[in-house]
Amino acid sequence: MEVLKIATAGSVDDGKSTLIGRILYDTKSLTSDKLEAIEKTSKQKGYDYLDFSLATDGLVAEREQGITIDVAHIYFSTAKKSYIIADTPGHVEYTRNMVTGASTSQAAIILIDARKGVIEQTNRHFFINNLLRIKDVVVAINKMDLVDYSEEKYNAIKADFEELMAKRDYQDQKITFIPVSALKGDNVVNKTDKTPWYTGPTLLEHFEALDRKDIFNVGTPRFPVQYVIRPKTDEHHDFRGFAGKVYGGELSVGDEVVALPSQTRSTIKEIYFHDKKYKTASRRSSVTITLEDEINLSRGDMLVKANDLPTIDKQFTATISWMDSLPLVAGNKYVVQHGVNKVLAKVEQVHHKIAPDYSGIDSETDALGMNDIAQVSFRLNKPIFYDQFKNHRTNGSFILIDTKSNSTVGAGFIS
């Protein structure tokens, strides 16, 4: 069975949590004890409907304030697919948590309140989905029940959104519009007779029909060495395996490889997954590789195919999503974690900041505040082996770690 990870995005009160609760309810994924708890609490609060957000807003502070603060991961499955939904916050101040949720997702839902239409937050969510190159995006125009299921209203919002789409740099993104009411359950899992003018799929039908081949940007094989396995036991005295995860493409026994940074050449001798040998390791498999030659490799080094090298450089420019209350300032030093590799980096220059409404207008600056997004140049103390993010999601992304607090303070997408 396939697994599909979906990130949700939408402004406060657009009904993301309600939508997820509705999906769980209509696919009969809510167990009876959880449903009872929702019924009980909804009644206590005096609501005349079931408050599905209670299923996803897991923190006391979230329930008190009625908002989502941090990403919740929700699981359900149909006969066809397993789903993981990253329910991300809508508040501007939690934009970083939205980037977090979207970074591991293959598809996204952007919710729009049919009464409000495209607002500043919609720009932001669309921009982030673009930045992260999420290939399949559904624009769910929600609360259709509150606009009398008006086709005109729906078309007007769709037209506004299409204006945004014209400005995006990631043109391969597939965008689907669906009119829904999460509260009433229209076009979420089941079709409604209230939108006879809409002939497309329901939200769930859309995801059920998605072909994974269409949503992945595979890239070429990269094998960062995560852990060196040297048992030194009688049975495996000379075993020297390089454990890691294959990113992009495939690696096979007999492939000629180059070890970075030493640029030493060798050939893949064996590929193990646990105690079984395989001829080929596909992407995202956590294998252990042995080489024909004794070469010195340690954590953070990388094996790549001899005919397909990444960029090896001590500097790069990237789009940064800043996630900390202390600003990023030109001249500051941070740890760049690129895959499993950590190097020290100095901020050379902050180029253009994206305007807060994400309308695409740049402004000059030399510092970034929480939730700002900008182009930033870095100089490193050691070279790293990278690809552009648009060509390789894994090898083109990194995180920034504050050297004093150890916090993850930024996410980067190499351009």
Added chain:
Amino acid sequence: MSNTSTELEVTPSLELLKDTSHINALENEAIYIIREVAAQFEKPVLLFSGGKDSITLVRLAQKAFWPSKIPFPLMHIDTGHNFPETIEFRDRLVEELGLELIVRNVQDSINQGKVKEESGRYSSRNSLQTTTLLDAIEEFKFDACIGGARRDEEKARAKERIFSVRDDFGQWDERNQRPELFDMLNGQIELGQNVRVFPISNWTELDVWSYIKEEQIEIPSIYFAHKRKTFLRDGMIWSAEDGIVFREENEIVEERLVRFRTVGDMSCTAAVLSDAESIDKVVEEIRDSSISERGARIDDKRSEAAMEKRKQQGYF
């Protein structure tokens, strides 16, 4: 453990190494996480309760480092109210795999006056574990504790990161978690802090059972249907054996055919009626169940935020 295969085996399961198969994708993700722990930390430990989730973790750790042994010990925080079947199983597993096991007892914390035993109808030692755990972390200076928690278990768990940083009081600050992006796990901490690591965060209860079935992993017998002396309270079935669960005189003991879905402290783990004697039947039963796993954990029903509050105090 099976031996090295000498031939080059190109099995059909080669396909399964791709992440198009859900359970194999989860397995590959968990192995990656466990290796990150071994690489990034000085003194990691695997928290082992003898339950299905921590048994699954042990199997994943074996796979992560083969043909080396698991490069960290296991630790069991024993409430003293464990099912005897679980303890027997624990000791056998550790011996068979040649692993190091550390046991620390809640009873010792009670004797030292650090925690107070609860009394009455709903008394349980579950929350007392936290103190014993935090003391053990300090004693051994563990900087990473691998645990078998899953995000589908409970709504506060659903908010937890894979690398979840705790301060030097062992506390979880749910408002200020580190962003976790792509596959990159940031394990940088200060002395005194520790990280709780959850490699099977993205697994569901059914995933764990499916994996146990696929891998033919042995689990304690209490997970399968057996006859047991029990009594009913609040619509749940409690074990009347060993006298550990508090029972009123009017609560009548009867023999029932039951199994346990979750194996925690006996005083807070209810049984379910079941005739599932095999792993196939268990998987079938979980698939059709309309009650969540935590529905049988009385300590989660204490309040809407029971789990979150325990986690803030350092519960794992």
